[in-house]
Amino acid sequence: MNKAHNLYIHVPFCMSKCNYCAFYSVACQSPDWTKYADAICKELDFWAEKLGKINIPTIFFGGGTPSLMPVSIFEQIIDCINRKFSVNKDCEITLESNPGTLDKEKLSGFVQNGVNRLSVGVQSLNDMELKFLGRRHDVKTAMNLLENAMNIGLRVNADFIYGLPNQSVQNVVDLCKGINTLGLSHVSMYELTIEANTPFGKMNLDMPDNEEMAQMYNMIPQVLSLPRYEVSNYAKPGSECQHNVNVWSGEAYIGVGQGAAGRVYFNNAWFEQRGNWELFNEISDDVRATEKILTGMRTMRGVKLSEDVKNKLDFDWINSHKDLVEKTGEYLHTTNTGLLILDDIIVDIVK
Ligand code: SF4
Numbered sequence: 001m002n003k004a005h006n007l008y009i010h011v012p013f014c015m016s017k018c019n020y021c022a023f024y025s026v027a028c029q030s031p032d033w034t035k036y037a038d039a040i041c042k043e044l045d046f047w048a049e050k051l052g053k054i055n056i057p058t059i060f061f062g063g064g065t066p067s068l069m070p071v072s073i074f075e076q077i078i079d080c081i082n083r084k085f086s087v088n089k090d091c092e093i094t095l096e097s098n099p100g101t102l103d104k105e106k107l108s109g110f111v112q113n114g115v116n117r118l119s120v121g122v123q124s125l126n127d128m129e130l131k132f133l134g135r136r137h138d139v140k141t142a143m144n145l146l147e148n149a150m151n152i153g154l155r156v157n158a159d160f161i162y163g164l165p166n167q168s169v170q171n172v173v174d175l176c177k178g179i180n181t182l183g184l185s186h187v188s189m190y191e192l193t194i195e196a197n198t199p200f201g202k203m204n205l206d207m208p209d210n211e212e213m214a215q216m217y218n219m220i221p222q223v224l225s226l227p228r229y230e231v232s233n234y235a236k237p238g239s240e241c242q243h244n245v246n247v248w249s250g251e252a253y254i255g256v257g258q259g260a261a262g263r264v265y266f267n268n269a270w271f272e273q274r275g276n277w278e279l280f281n282e283i284s285d286d287v288r289a290t291e292k293i294l295t296g297m298r299t300m301r302g303v304k305l306s307e308d309v310k311n312k313l314d315f316d317w318i319n320s321h322k323d324l325v326e327k328t329g330e331y332l333h334t335t336n337t338g339l340l341i342l343d344d345i346i347v348d349i350v351k
Pocket residue numbers: 013014016017018021022023025063064065098121
């Protein structure tokens with residue numbers, strides 16, 4: 001029996017493009033959903049043939065805007081997964097969503113078909129900011145969706161963006177205080193980054209400088225009532241996103257859909273799989289160990305010191321930089337000081 005694989009299913013459609021977005025997604029008001037579902041099921045068939053009836057611990061529908069998908073299409077894809085694989089009984093099934101695309105009835109349709117975790121792109125608690133970001137919803141619509149999702153018993157995440165032009169550290173403190181009133185068990189806080197091929201990339205925006213950004217970043221865990229468990233993610237212990245935790249800790253995952261990437265394990269080897277499922281390259285155990293360090297060190301728990309990981313780490317550097325990295329049990333992780341220069345540390349700790 002082959003290893004268990006987590007599933008990531010990419011849904012590449014959005015109602016329109018947000019001003020900051022460099023993700024792979026297309027603005028399309030009426031996608032050909034049947035064609036989409038057929039393509040996804042074909043890819044799933046391919047992997048089932050290759051890997052057999054493997055266990056699936058988590059399924060993550062990411063986008064784009066997966067909540068745009070008709071429930072019948074979601075059902076078709078889930079049926080296909082259930083027929084081809086052995087989906088764990090307690091499988092976490094996440095659906096990414098945008099406010100304004102998911103009313104109570106549609107949400108309950110997704111839940112009836114297995115969704116047990118909803119991630120909502122709230123982004124801001126200020127209507128002017130939402131408009132500026134090019135979001136289609138307002139705060140009230142977002143709050144309704146969060147409320148509906150919690151009432152129906154889902155585990156709920158909300159995504160937020162901070163570090164907007166002219167935003168002050170105090171604004172971010174106020175944002176966190178506002179988030180604390182929402183009763184969420186999981187929050188993602190992303191710093192606004194300006195990407196070249198986006199509307200924001202073509203504007204000359206007055207962004208907070210690096211020092212202000214660092215102050216905002218440091219302020220978040222001091223005000224937010226949820227502990228940070230990864231660079232951008234905060235959760236009540238036990239409410240972490242299991243899919244991401246599995247991927248970050250080096251478990252195998254399949255990316256299905258054009259914008260998806262995966263790390264697949266078969267024939268005793270790791271394969272990189274990106275975009276098109278027919279294209280995948282074998283990656284050495286060495287490269288895989290380095291990847292585990294890159295993702296593991298982004299988590300507060302750190303990277304597990306398994307033999308392959310230990311072989312790739314520079315312990316001379318680690319032992320002489322105890323202010324930046326430390327060992328707790330079987331894990332190596334950054335200190336609070338180290339977290340701020342994580343990208344530099346990762347270069348230094350890998351041999
Ligand atoms: S909804 Fe998300 S994926 Fe779609 S354009 Fe906006 S940021 Fe990008």
